Amino acid sequence: MLTAQDDLIGHQTPAPFATSGAGDERFTERYWYTAHPINGSELLVDIGLGYYPNRHVMDGFxxxxxxxxxxxxRASRRLGTRPLDTSVGGLKIEIVEGMNLHRLTLADNPSGISFSLEFGASFPPAQEKQNYREREGIVEEDLARVSQFGRWRGWIAVDGKxxxxxPETWWGQRDRSWGLRSEMRTDETRPPVATHRNFFWTWSMFQFERSALSVFLKERAPGKPHYLSGTEFRREADGSISHREVTAFEHSIEWSDDQLGQTIAAADFTFxxxxxEPRHVRVVGLPTRFYLKAGMYGGLKGWTHGDDRGEQHAAHDVWDLDDxxxxxxxxxxxxxxxxxxSGGEIGFGISEYGVAAGYPLYPAPQKFPAL
Structure with missing residues (x-):
């Protein structure tokens, strides 16, 4: 199918923009952002958008x-004749200046959430190592990802507030990914549900005034990662920014006595x-979290990323996290x-993590699902 975008340059294959990744329906492009204050306020904003050209769908949360x-x-739409219009259900992402300034807006809608926000980069982007995985000769995942730290400006309205x-008090991070993405399938209302055993993983982004660290670790045995990617940025005295690549990562985690799920209380990470020289970071979990099931990660009540929900579809709810x-x-x-x-610096960030049954360390949280 031809669209207006086919009059623009930028094609990567002898196919129209409406077809990507050799036509594989798993081909996905995603945006993800978080914003949180550093003044102790228990607030967190999560925003994401997915583009599935071979399913003819765009969704967002x-x-x-x-x-x-x-x-x-949450919202979904069919791509129709505007496949590269990054908007769905009143949520819109605008790339004002690539790798530097993004504008995110959500118009008034029945959820009671709306905002007008700008993400301004505080450090350069980092390209993670290619996430490639095969099983029995079939490519399960082949994904490129870029992560970046920033500061936020604008306003948020929710629940009448x-x-x-x-940017002085609201820090955050974003990522951008594209390629073949495997489905986690953790929606009990839409089996089969994937089972996960014998691994620990974390994807964490840590920001300080003068430096920043990102890490993505997957391992089945302590100290033996089957995937590790990470970058440190540091703002030098002359204003330049240096960077180092993570080559090894050690973790020692104290788990909270959370009766409802896996929760890190504190941790020592060594990069x-x-x-x-190596770098040690002491991590303390704060009360505030956003559970990504609400954005259809793994599926929610029969709705999974990339599903065709019709021309236009939206939903909303409020979760009591103590229920x-x-x-x-x-x-x-x-x-x-x-x-x-870390080294006299105080910072803030986010950590995603999980430990599955059978992993030799951290037995206590394994009674809860790792994803």
Whole structure:
């Protein structure tokens, strides 16, 4: 199918823009953002958008956690003749300046969530190592991902309250991914549900005033990662920004006595690099989290990323994060706000993580799902 975008340059294959990744329906492009204040306020904003050209679908979500309430918005549309218009259900992402300034807006809608926000980069982007996985000769995942730290400006309205957002107090991070993405399939209402055993993983982004660290670790045995990617950025005295690549990562985690799910109370992370001295980071889990099930990660009540829900579709709800039934639905995968200490610097960021049954360390949280 031809669209207006085919009059633009940028084609990567001898096919129209409406077809990507050799036509594989798993081909996906995603945006993801979080924003959180560093002044102790228990607030967290999560925003995401997915583009599935070979399924002819775009979907998105936005949510705000305030204390122990998580407010959620989800939307989906068919691509039609505007496949590259990054908007769905009133949610819109504009790339004002690539790798530097993005504008995100959500118009008034029945969820009660709306916002007008700008993400401004505080450090350069980092390209993670290619995430490639085969099983029995079939490519399960082949994904490129870019992550970046930033500061936020604008406003958020939710549940009749308005919050002003300034870069001095609102920090955050984003990622951008494209390629073949495997489905997690953790939606009990739409089996088969994937089972996960014998692994630990974390995807964490840590930001300080003068430096930033990102890491993505997957391992089945302690100290033996089958995937590790990470970058440190540092703002030098002359204003330049240096960077080092993570070559090894050690973790020691204290788990919270959370009766409803996996929760990090505190952790010691040690990063080793391609040059220079290692770096130790003390991580303390703060109360605020956004559970990504609300954005259809793994599927939610029969709705999975990329599903065709019709020309236009939207839904919303509010989760009580102290409710046992809600937490069963929410599972583990979340953006968990953390406070950081490292070499005299204080920082903040988010950590995603999970530990599955059979992994030799951390037996206590394994009674809950890892994703």
């Amino acid at each position: 936005a949510g705000v956690t305030i204390g122990r309430k998580q407010h959620n918005f 308005r919050f002003e957002v300034t 080793k690099f391609d040059r220079g 046992a039934a809600t937490r069963v639905t929410a599972r583990t995968l979340s953006d968990h706000v953390v406070r950081l200490e």
